[in-house]
Amino acid sequence: MNTDRVPLVELTFRNMDPSPAVEERVRTQIDKLGQFHDHIMACRVAIESSHRHHHKGNLYHVRIDLTIPDHELVVSREPSGHHAHEDVYVAIRDAFDAMRRQLQDAVRKQRGKVKHHETPPHGRIREIAPAADYGVIETPDGREIRFSGKSVVDYDFARLEVGDSVWFTEVESEDGPAASTVHVEGKHHIVG
Template identity: 85%
Template sequence: MNAERVPLVEVTFRNMDPSPAVEDKVRAQIEKLGQFHDHIMACRVVVEAGHRHHHKGNLYHVRIDLTVPNGELVASREPSGHHAHEDVYVAVRDAFDAMRRQLQDRLRKQRGRVKHHETPPHGVVREIAPMSDYGLIETPDGREIRFTSKSVVDYDFARLEVGDRVWFTEVDSDDGPAASTVHVEGKHHIVG
């Protein structure tokens, strides 16, 4: 990261005691993001321990709000079903990996290397399979884009319905076209 541009960094812990070691890991990850974008203005990170309703340990949720010129990016890693997220460091790593991918996508778009239109791709939720943790978006040209609960931003995956209109960021995956982020149109900031 450019030494002259030190971003505002806020690390918040919820349902757990503050951890200097976890905060150091978060700050190191923010430094790594600076390799992909040297104009990070602010980074707010929330590390939250889930409630102990399983016989195993807590699952951790990490949310990153990153402010860059002309925009804000959000990466959120929900722990549901991911027992790897019983380790707070794995949850932090996964959330920052998702943020890194978003930053790289943004830079590719800004450099004109992405074939997407100016407006983000959009479509309609065609199928939801909550037990299998996936859904399908049908685009206006009839393509199918797969997504998971982790892709849905600022909305509860369990509340999605067939027919909901969405816009998304498309990426290639081993299983074909996928959405790295999915935004539900007209339904914001409803996280369960």
């Protein structure tokens, strides 16, 4: 990030007590966004717990508003009912991953490097574990790409089957290659 311009950072906690550890995680994630754009002007983050008085079963909603020159980018990660977002740190990570993708797209567009008609990577579902909220795609060249239920677009994650043909958007995660979006071929708009 350009050290001459420190972005305005606002962090709001709703239905939960402020946490220095959570605030530190958010600031670390904002710093990571600075690797992709050196003119971040402001970043507003709201973290909301679904229940104020319960310690188990809370789902976290994270909203990020990021301001860069000529753009306002917004990510609003609603708790999807998947238990992964019972962990505030997972909810924060997922929201910032989505913001990073938006920011990278905005930078590409600003530079005029939008790729058109590029064939997305394809593969088949090799493993699916709805209870654990993950699956594995095997590509034709034998690579394994992990994904989670929230990555599946326009299809019910629980209805995926081993062998289903998919195309996906690949990103690098802490655990290696992952799919940020997964589209099931030939099965559209089936959300249970």
